[in-house]
Amino acid sequence: MAERASWSLGAALRGVFGAKRIDEDTWDDLESALIRADFGPAITEELVDRLRDDVARFRTTDPKDLQRMLRERVEDRLAKYDPTLKLTERPAVVLVVGVNGVGKTTTIGKFAYYLRNLGRSVVVGAADTFRAAAVEQLATWATRAGSVVVRPEREGQDPASVAFQTVELAKRDGVEVAIIDTAGRLQTKGGLMDELGKIRRVVEKQAPVSEVLLVLDATTGQNGLAQAEAFIEHAGVTGLVITKLDGSAKGGFVLAVQEKTGLPIKLIGQGEGIGDLTGFTPHVFAQKLVG
Numbered sequence: 001m002a003e004r005a006s007w008s009l010g011a012a013l014r015g016v017f018g019a020k021r022i023d024e025d026t027w028d029d030l031e032s033a034l035i036r037a038d039f040g041p042a043i044t045e046e047l048v049d050r051l052r053d054d055v056a057r058f059r060t061t062d063p064k065d066l067q068r069m070l071r072e073r074v075e076d077r078l079a080k081y082d083p084t085l086k087l088t089e090r091p092a093v094v095l096v097v098g099v100n101g102v103g104k105t106t107t108i109g110k111f112a113y114y115l116r117n118l119g120r121s122v123v124v125g126a127a128d129t130f131r132a133a134a135v136e137q138l139a140t141w142a143t144r145a146g147s148v149v150v151r152p153e154r155e156g157q158d159p160a161s162v163a164f165q166t167v168e169l170a171k172r173d174g175v176e177v178a179i180i181d182t183a184g185r186l187q188t189k190g191g192l193m194d195e196l197g198k199i200r201r202v203v204e205k206q207a208p209v210s211e212v213l214l215v216l217d218a219t220t221g222q223n224g225l226a227q228a229e230a231f232i233e234h235a236g237v238t239g240l241v242i243t244k245l246d247g248s249a250k251g252g253f254v255l256a257v258q259e260k261t262g263l264p265i266k267l268i269g270q271g272e273g274i275g276d277l278t279g280f281t282p283h284v285f286a287q288k289l290v291g
């Protein structure tokens with residue numbers, strides 16, 4: 001499973017932390033490793049400055065101390081956001097939003113499976129009604145996850161009516177969590193946001209929306225953020241899901257994305273299997289990222 005750990009800085013920083021002592025090369029090497037890992041220039045500079053201060057203050061020349069300090073600094077910054085999913089309402093309604101191709105469909109399947117493993121009953125609503133193939137793909141995943149699926153009755157049915165029927169079913173049958181897939185086409189941004197707004201209004205006639213999760217692809221990193229801007233501005237996003245971390249060398253994106261958006265990461269996807277979605281734990285993540 002070497003590929004799974006590729007976002008870790010372990011390989012990039014082996015030379016830095018394995019050296020005999022901290023010297024000027026240490027700082028150059030650290031800086032370029034952080035930039036390559038998509039921490040972004042501002043966070044990289046801040047981290048390096050803080051670490052220089054730490055090293056001076058503790059009068060250490062041991063790279064192992066530097067590694068520990070980096071791990072702690074990263075963990076502290078990651079932990080400023082609350083990764084807890086708020087799913088106490090019954091039903092808890094979760095809207096899943098994001099640009100096409102980021103792994104939204106797969107994520108919903110994995111999320112349903114994750115919740116089923118926690119003993120929750122789940123209904124998935126296929127409110128991305130534009131493509132029949134997308135509905136089928138979602139239904140396959142949701143069924144594998146052991147959840148009920150609400151599909152559109154015909155191609156192109158009003159997404160809001162599918163969302164309505166999903167929440168209606170959850171209320172009627174006492175299903176604990178309703179996850180609603182939404183469209184991700186960006187050609188008509190205004191239209192898309194209107195559609196999301198309508199879904200929300202229609203859902204809220206029956207139950208409050210507990211979470212709006214924005215799915216982001218770690219392989220595009222901070223470059224992909226611009227595409228998701230409209231969702232962040234208009235969709236009332238409450239949390240982020242980072243997908244494809246397993247195939248990404250951009251571990252620093254995880255820190256950068258929280259600080260840039262001000263939104264907590266709540267789930268991370270690290271593989272194509274149905275079990276490859278986990279909650280986000282800053283301590284564990286910092287440990288794996290820095291070593």
Ligand SMILES: Nc1nc2c(ncn2[C@@H]2O[C@H](COP(=O)(O)OP(=O)(O)OP(=O)(O)O)[C@@H](O)[C@H]2O)c(=O)[nH]1
Pocket residue numbers: 099100101102103104105106107134184243244245246247269270271272276
């Ligand atoms: N390696 C890896 N692949 C992933 C992960 N999540 C999703 N994928 C893959 O990414 C591709 C796109 O996933 P989809 O779920 O179809 O993406 P989508 O955003 O729903 O795209 P549309 O269905 O076109 O809207 C698929 O090949 C998935 O297997 C992940 O965490 N790791």
